[in-house]
Amino acid sequence: MPELPEVETVRRGLEPALQGARILNVELRRPDLRFPLPEDFAERLTGRTIISLGRRAKYLLADLDDGMTVIMHLGMSGSFRVEREGEIASVPGDFHHERAKTAAHDHVVLHLSNGFRVTYNDPRRFGFMDLTARAELGEHASFKGLGIEPLGNELDAQSLAALFKGRQAPLKAALLDQRLIAGLGNIYVCEALNMAGLSPKRKAGTIARKDGSPTVSAVRLAEDIRTVLQQAIQAGGSSLRDHKLTDGSLGYFQHHFRVYDREGETCPTSGCGGMVRRIVQSGRSTFYCPRCQK
Numbered sequence: 001m002p003e004l005p006e007v008e009t010v011r012r013g014l015e016p017a018l019q020g021a022r023i024l025n026v027e028l029r030r031p032d033l034r035f036p037l038p039e040d041f042a043e044r045l046t047g048r049t050i051i052s053l054g055r056r057a058k059y060l061l062a063d064l065d066d067g068m069t070v071i072m073h074l075g076m077s078g079s080f081r082v083e084r085e086g087e088i089a090s091v092p093g094d095f096h097h098e099r100a101k102t103a104a105h106d107h108v109v110l111h112l113s114n115g116f117r118v119t120y121n122d123p124r125r126f127g128f129m130d131l132t133a134r135a136e137l138g139e140h141a142s143f144k145g146l147g148i149e150p151l152g153n154e155l156d157a158q159s160l161a162a163l164f165k166g167r168q169a170p171l172k173a174a175l176l177d178q179r180l181i182a183g184l185g186n187i188y189v190c191e192a193l194n195m196a197g198l199s200p201k202r203k204a205g206t207i208a209r210k211d212g213s214p215t216v217s218a219v220r221l222a223e224d225i226r227t228v229l230q231q232a233i234q235a236g237g238s239s240l241r242d243h244k245l246t247d248g249s250l251g252y253f254q255h256h257f258r259v260y261d262r263e264g265e266t267c268p269t270s271g272c273g274g275m276v277r278r279i280v281q282s283g284r285s286t287f288y289c290p291r292c293q294k
C-alpha cells in the first residue's frame with residue numbers, strides 16, 4: 001500500500017502532464033476497478049480541462065473546468081505511466097512495486113491536448129476512480145469524517161494536543177486513526193515517534209496538558225511528523241529522476257528508515273546506543289527504541 005509520501009510523489013510527477021491540459025479522448029478498457037467507474041465517465045471527461053491536480057490524504061484530486069473533481073486512489077498496485085509520442089516520459093511513484101509491465105493491466109488512458117498520454121495501470125485493481133462535484137467533496141464517502149492533513153498547515157502542536165487530549169489509546173494507535181489525522185501510515189508513525197523520542201505505547205492524551213494546550217512532546221511530535229514526510233518526499237523525488245537508469249523497484253525508503261524494519265539494529269538517535277525492537281500493536285508491527293523513546 002503506498003503511503004502518503006508516495007502518493008504526493010506521484011502527484012508531483014503527474015502534475016506537469018495533467019495541469020492545464022485538455023482531455024481529448026478517454027479510453028476505458030474495462031467498466032470497473034475496485035468499484036464500477038462512474039456512469040458515462042469517458043464522455044464526462046472528454047473536452048474538459050484539468051485546472052489543477054491536488055491531493056487529500058492518499059487521494060489524488062483532478063479539478064476540472066466544469067466544477068467536477070476526479071478522485072483517484074492507487075489501491076495496492078496502481079501506477080500511472082506518462083508517455084509522449086510513444087516514449088515513456090515517467091512512471092511517477094513506480095518505486096513502491098514492480099513495474100507493471102503488461103498492457104493487459106492498462107485500464108484507463110487519457111489522451112491530452114499537450115501531447116501527453118497518461119495511463120493508469122493496476123494489476124490487482126484495488127484502486128478506484130470517481131467523479132464528484134468539487135463543492136460536495138467533503139460529503140463524498142471517501143472524505144466524510146477524514147481527519148486533518150498531516151502535510152497541511154492544520155497539523156501543529158495545538159491541533160495535535162486538542163485531538164489527543166484525554167485519549168487513553170496508545171499514542172501510535174491515535175496517530176494511525178484516520179478520523180484524527182488522514183493518510184499517516186504505519187511506517188511514518190514509527191519514524192516520527194523515534195525522531196521525537198516518544199514511546200508508541202504511552203497514552204495519546206499525555207501530549208496534552210489538562211487545559212488542552214500542547215506539551216513539549218506535542219511540539220516535537222508535530223514537527224517530526226512533517227520532517228519524516230518531507231524527507232520521504234524528497235527521497236521519492238530523487239528516485240524519480242533516477243528512474244530511467246534502473247529497472248523498476250528502487251525501494252527508496254529502505255535506505256532512509258530510522259527504525260522501520262530495523263529490528264535488532266542500533267537506534268539512530270545520536271548518543272542513544274539502544275537497540276530497535278519490534279512489538280505488535282493492534283495487529284501491526286511497531287519498531288521503536290525502548291531506551292530513548294519514553
Ligand SMILES: [Zn+2]
Pocket residue numbers: 267268269272273274275289290291292293
Ligand atoms: Zn534510541
